[in-house]
Amino acid sequence: MKAYQIDDFGGPEVFRQSEVERPTAGPGEVLVRVVATSVNPVDCKLRGGSDRFDLTPPAVLGYDVSGIVEAVGAGVERFEAGDAVFYTPTLDAQGAYAEYHAEHASIVAHKPASLSHEEAAALPLAGSTAWQALFDRALLQAGQTALVYGTGGVGMLAVQLAHAAGAEVIAVSSPALTEQTAEAGASRVIDYKSEDVAEVMQSAGVQAEVVFDTVGGDVLERSAAVAAPFADLVTIVNTAAPPAGPLMRLNASAHFLMMQRRGATMRSLARMAERGLLRPVVADVLPLAEVAEAHRRLEAGGVPGKLVLRV
Ligand SMILES: NC(=O)c1ccc[n+]([C@@H]2O[C@H](COP(=O)([O-])OP(=O)(O)OC[C@H]3O[C@@H](n4cnc5c(N)ncnc54)[C@H](OP(=O)(O)O)[C@@H]3O)[C@@H](O)[C@H]2O)c1
Structure with a gap:
């Protein structure tokens, strides 16, 4: 072949x-x-x-x-x-x-x-990663706020899934993707090139119960400033643990997620797509x-x- x-x-x-x-x-x-x-x-x-x-x-x-x-x-x-x-x-x-x-x-x-x-x-790859980060690792629930860093392959699907689950979604996005990110379900799209995430979140008085990092660098470290008590911070990029102090004060947890290949996750994605909630x-x-x-x-x-x- x-x-x-x-x-x-x-x-x-x-x-x-x-x-x-x-x-x-x-x-x-x-x-x-x-x-x-x-x-x-x-x-x-x-x-x-x-x-x-x-x-x-x-x-x-x-x-x-x-x-x-x-x-x-x-x-x-x-x-x-x-x-x-x-x-x-x-x-x-x-x-x-x-x-x-x-x-x-x-x-x-x-x-x-x-x-x-x-x-x-x-x-499959991007969707499984987004699903497992939000629902298997972070246990995102309706009514919570999810802050998604990056709206490329994985992040864009995470925005759709978090929105479909009834969460309020704030996304930090490339300016080229602002419109698509809003269409995917983000109520606020923060331009990563010109806006400061903590400033935007603090001036809106919003804290995130779930932070999903698809970008890396110092995202997790900076996220303690925008995380809610008991927040789950999930990164798929950065294997280095963020400083424990600020997270401990919030009873927040940071996790590295390595996507697991599972038929169950694929069936969940298929069901969401069939219902028009994931595209x-x-x-x-x-x-x-x-x-x-x-x-x-x-x-x-x-x-x-x-x-x-x-x-
Ligand atoms: N651990 C795992 O199991 C797992 C699974 C899947 C993916 N990953 C990793 O996760 C990362 C993302 O994957 P992907 O498929 O989503 O990649 P992608 O399609 O390349 O998307 C990355 C997105 O992040 C944006 N971005 C870059 N810098 C940013 C910043 N500072 N703030 C906000 N957004 C920013 C990019 O915008 P521009 O293009 O405009 O820069 C792009 O839209 C990759 O490193 C990948 O290898 C890990």
């Missing part, structure tokens, strides 16, 4: 089209014909050789799939050939920048019928042959939504 592979770590130019052996569905697995995939920052980090990940080239990257089940392995009962499915593949060297992908059925879900394959491919923002759909261009654009920043690759 056709795949886009890296033989070495490096810039986007390292991708090359190659012929690799088509995978088969082992016991408990589904073999999926990939219709669409998408690019995520982790793909760029892996391609560049980040030492945070245990991956050695040659490798096929790509950690979102929307596609059609081609075959099922022994013991798979939830799916059959012809089913439309979506999921975020295991983070290994057999990713989804390819015509086919095999994955354990336990992390796969049926694609919501209300979304095209291109839209569904923008959801990925797709900035552009490119052919898989333009994977290097998609990486260049994601790394340059300022992309108004997810970049999807049609296989």
Whole structure:
């Protein structure tokens, strides 16, 4: 089958089209014909050789799939050939920048019928991260205030999910995304380039029960100033713990979230999409042959939504 592979770590130019052996569905697995995939920052980090990940080239990257089940392995009962499915593949060297992908059925879900394959491919990795940060880690509840830093792939879905859950959502966003962020459900959009988050929150007299950081740097450290008593601060970027003093005074907790690949999370996302409460923002759909261009654009920043690759 056709795949886009890296033989070495490096810039986007390292991708090359190659012929690799088509995978088969082992016991408990589904073999999926990939219709669409998408690019995520982790793909760029892996391609560049980040030492945070245990991956050695040659490798096929790509950690979102929307596609059609081609075959099922022994013991798979939830799916059959012809089913439309979506999921975020295991983070290994057999990713989804390819015509086919095999994955354990336990992390796969049926694609919501209300979304095209291109839209569904923008959801699994970013959506699972947003869902688990807000609901598995932070236990966000209706009526609470969620402060979301960054409204890219993950943050934009977090704004939609938090809004759908009945929370008041304040988002710190790139100015290019102000309108989309408000449409996604943020009642106040703070421009990260020109506004000070603590000033805005304090002058509005608002405190956040949940702070979700998709940006990193000193966000968690600064968040104690805007957090409510018993707040949960969740970062997906910064592994360094913030100073304990200010958080202790609030009985607040800080967590690093590593997204877990789970069929249950995928089914939750599908249900929200079917109910019209979750709709990925797709900035552009490119052919898989333009994977290097998609990486260049994601790394340059300022992309108004997810970049999807049609296989
Ligand atoms: N731990 C995990 O399991 C996990 C899972 C998924 C993602 N991640 C990580 O989470 C991060 C975000 O992922 P993503 O897919 O959402 O990335 P993305 O699509 O590139 O979005 C990042 C967004 O943050 C904005 N931004 C940059 N600096 C900001 C600031 N100071 N304040 C507010 N917004 C700012 C960017 O705007 P501009 O483009 O205008 O700069 C962009 O809209 C990445 O580092 C990714 O690797 C971790």
